[in-house]
Amino acid sequence: MSAPVSTVAVVGAGPAGTRAAEVLVRAGLRPVVLDEAPDNGGRIFQRPPPGFTRPYEALYGSVAPQARALHAAFDGLRGRVDYRPSTLAWHLRPGTLHTLSDGQAGQVDFAQAILCTGAMDRVVPLPGWTRPGVTTLGGAQIALKTQGCAIGRRVAFLGTGPLLWLVAMQYAKAGATVAAVLDTTPLATKARQAPALLAGGRAFLTGLRMMAWPRLHGVKVVEGATPLEITGTDGVDGLRYRGGGREHVLACDAVAMGWGLKPETQLADLAGVPFDFDLVQRLHLPRRNDAGRTPVVGIYLAGDGARIGGAELAELQGARAAWSVVEDRGLPLDLPEIARLDRAIAAQAGFRRALDLAFPYPHALAAEMPDATTLCRCEAVTAGELRAAAAPHDLNRAKALTRLGMGRCQGRVCGPPGAEVLAAALGCEVSEVGRLRGQWPVKPVPLSMAAE
Amino acid sequence: MTLVRLAETARARVAFTLDGAPAEALEGDTLLTAILANGTHVRTSEFGDGARAGFCWMGACQDCGVWVVGLGRQRACATPVRAGMEVVRL
Numbered sequence: 001m002s003a004p005v006s007t008v009a010v011v012g013a014g015p016a017g018t019r020a021a022e023v024l025v026r027a028g029l030r031p032v033v034l035d036e037a038p039d040n041g042g043r044i045f046q047r048p049p050p051g052f053t054r055p056y057e058a059l060y061g062s063v064a065p066q067a068r069a070l071h072a073a074f075d076g077l078r079g080r081v082d083y084r085p086s087t088l089a090w091h092l093r094p095g096t097l098h099t100l101s102d103g104q105a106g107q108v109d110f111a112q113a114i115l116c117t118g119a120m121d122r123v124v125p126l127p128g129w130t131r132p133g134v135t136t137l138g139g140a141q142i143a144l145k146t147q148g149c150a151i152g153r154r155v156a157f158l159g160t161g162p163l164l165w166l167v168a169m170q171y172a173k174a175g176a177t178v179a180a181v182l183d184t185t186p187l188a189t190k191a192r193q194a195p196a197l198l199a200g201g202r203a204f205l206t207g208l209r210m211m212a213w214p215r216l217h218g219v220k221v222v223e224g225a226t227p228l229e230i231t232g233t234d235g236v237d238g239l240r241y242r243g244g245g246r247e248h249v250l251a252c253d254a255v256a257m258g259w260g261l262k263p264e265t266q267l268a269d270l271a272g273v274p275f276d277f278d279l280v281q282r283l284h285l286p287r288r289n290d291a292g293r294t295p296v297v298g299i300y301l302a303g304d305g306a307r308i309g310g311a312e313l314a315e316l317q318g319a320r321a322a323w324s325v326v327e328d329r330g331l332p333l334d335l336p337e338i339a340r341l342d343r344a345i346a347a348q349a350g351f352r353r354a355l356d357l358a359f360p361y362p363h364a365l366a367a368e369m370p371d372a373t374t375l376c377r378c379e380a381v382t383a384g385e386l387r388a389a390a391a392p393h394d395l396n397r398a399k400a401l402t403r404l405g406m407g408r409c410q411g412r413v414c415g416p417p418g419a420e421v422l423a424a425a426l427g428c429e430v431s432e433v434g435r436l437r438g439q440w441p442v443k444p445v446p447l448s449m450a451a452e
Numbered sequence: 453m454t455l456v457r458l459a460e461t462a463r464a465r466v467a468f469t470l471d472g473a474p475a476e477a478l479e480g481d482t483l484l485t486a487i488l489a490n491g492t493h494v495r496t497s498e499f500g501d502g503a504r505a506g507f508c509w510m511g512a513c514q515d516c517g518v519w520v521v522g523l524g525r526q527r528a529c530a531t532p533v534r535a536g537m538e539v540v541r542l
Contacts, residue, residue: 142509
């Protein structure tokens with residue numbers, strides 16, 4: 001008879017996963033830490049490849065101290081965790097994660113898994129958005145941070161949220177030309193949240209500085225902009241938008257776009273964690289409590305992979321979820337430390353909510369996209385095709401009929417805007433059309449792998 | 453799409469082939485960077501709606517798939533370039 005599995009698996013080595021692993025090691029455990037990337041830090045604190053020389057301040061700006069601290073914490077865990085970089089967890093069944101690493105299939109049997117799966121950009125498709133030269137905001141930032149490249153010579157930044165202003169500033173500071181910052185959120189919407197945002201303290205001041213930066217450096221800024229089309233022949237030559245009641249064309253050869261982030265919830269979904277519609281973030285999100293526990297025994301969630309809250313909150317949640325694991329295994333607890341984490345997590349709630357309200361997802365823009373707009377870029381399904389098939393009151397049925405969300409990205413990109421288009425076509429609330437169900441493999445793997 | 457190298461340009465050169473033609477990248481480049489340093493697109497949509505050059509740069513959108521001889525289909529943004537790699541745009 002084999003011994004019962006006692007492994008703790010941590011999926012993701014970003015801010016949440018690193019702090020989770022740190023607590024587990026402190027409790028005398030040796031977790032398996034998986035990350036799809038070749039190095040740790042997650043996307044926000046992603047480390048450039050070996051041989052790159054820019055200092056932390058150049059790579060991470062005002063959060064350089066946090067990046068340095070997180071990397072140091074992770075480096076201190078090496079040898080004390082079973083760290084498996086470049087390892088994709090592509091399926092989760094009760095007690096088992098299926099992995100792919102360097103072309104080899106593997107599995108990790110676990111007693112507890114803390115899913116710290118992070119996030120990706122949330123977008124609004126618009127005519128021309130599949131052209132070469134258009135990337136997500138996160139993509140534009142990764143190009144600069146980990147490859148030393150700008151996505152174009154004259155880059156337009158479009159969307160809303162802190163990342164919009166941050167990446168535009170980082171590009172300008174790195175020597176790129178910023179054609180303009182086009183924020184779809186009107187200034188008044190942001191200003192209304194200012195009193196609540198004050199609770200963010202230093203983060204609020206950093207945000208104000210980011211938003212002032214382009215104006216102070218002569219970069220064009222439009223708030224309350226409505227994007228109409230990204231134009232070009234082979235690539236991008238302009239961005240047509242409406243602002244101040246008039247239509248304009250901005251000359252640019254690249255566009256970075258994003259409207260906040262959305263959690264990577266696929267593994268939580270496969271684990272059977274129930275989802276609830278979140279009215280503020282306007283997404284279906286996996287259910288978990290403030291201690292990181294889900295209704296599924298042995299499954300814990302932390303960080304942006306569960307609900308977007310940013311790196312600082314992710315670190316706190318990662319540590320807190322790990323203490324839940326420690327408690328559920330009957331190991332000794334550091335109660336003052338847990339109380340400190342609980343207070344720190346609770347203290348962020350007001351600020352994070354105000355931030356969500358200050359930079360809302362422009363759902364009407366998504367709902368009203370022109371019929372000819374490619375909505376699903378994997379399968380080239382247009383908004384018009386979805387509207388024409390809108391009889392079913394369910395996004396999964398619409399997927400079966402139109403192939404929306406059936407492509408290689410599994411609806412990661414088109415899911416939320418697709419739900420807005422469908423709900424508007426049906427005249428119902430977006431919460432009512434449901435969400436695209438998670439399917440394994442959560443990312444494409446060779447057929448031979450799935451057969452094993 | 454014109455990728456512009458703004459920093460980290462002192463790295464060693466790496467020779468690979470792109471659609472059979474010799475091409476050059478820098479050590480530490482992903483295939484996405486390597487390809488866009490040599491051309492304007494990464495793949496062509498199989499549905500006839502034009503060229504693509506990736507989108508998310510973080511392994512999620514799957515819109516930068518290329519064929520690497522010996523490795524099969526790879527996401528260009530998540531695959532480091534290596535000397536002698538034979539990369540084919542799909």
